[in-house]
Amino acid sequence: MDRNRKRSYLWNHFTIIVSDPKYVTCNTCNIRVSRGSENPKKQTISGLSSHLKTRHPQITEKNDTSPAAENSDSNSENDQQVPNKRKIPFLLFDINSKKQRNELLQSTIPGWVETSSKIDTNSEKGQKFHKSIFEMIILDLQPWSIVNDPGFLRHHAPIAPNYEIASEKYYRSMLNPAYEKVKDAMQNLLKKKKCRNSFNLS
DSSP, rough: OOHHHHHHHGGGGGEEEETTEEEEEETTTTTTTOOSSSSSGGGHHHHHHHHHHHOOOOOOOOTTTOHHHHHHHHHHHHHHHTTTTOOOSSSSOOOHHHHHHHOOOOOOOOTHHHSSOOOOOOHHHHHHHHHHHHHHHHHHTOOGGGGOHHHHHHHHHHHOOOOOOOOHHHHHHTTTHHHHHHHHHHHHHHHHHHHHHHHHHO
16 A cells, blocks of 8 residues: 555645545545555555546646646655655554544544543643653654554543544653753753852852
8 A cells, every 4th residue: 555655646736634544535526435455455546547437538647737736756766866865664544633543433443532631731630641642652762643543542542532642743842841851951950050069169
């Protein structure tokens, strides 16, 4: 599946449906198109090709001018320049939005996620949850994108079903304030230590 996504221009015009990866959505007309099998190893892109030829004949590999196509070409050049660059061999889910998060949780762990009485992000309890996730990312040297990982979302959903994990951007925004707070604390600690040493010397 991932190889086809990298090699074929077709993936510039379709998006995998997170809640049902057997299907994709056409980015032009929003119609669902099957990839033929529930098994990722048996899925094909023939249905995608047939859909474009039938519904959007103006879209071909030669005249594909989508931004995704340009980025794909650029990435291919970069990969050639850095042959030892680490690549992720297989992506089961590609989650980039709040809607896709909800689809994933509702389809893989039904009944675990409650949609009512959500914890207010700005409440004391909500801030404690956000701080806990932020500290985990920093202490474990995790990437900010971990908040979009399926395993991470599944782990947190049953623990706090009414808590909505914030975006990657939100946790990034917590870094500078945390840094300034730690820096001030360290400076005050050093000042106190310096004062005590001066007092002892006198």
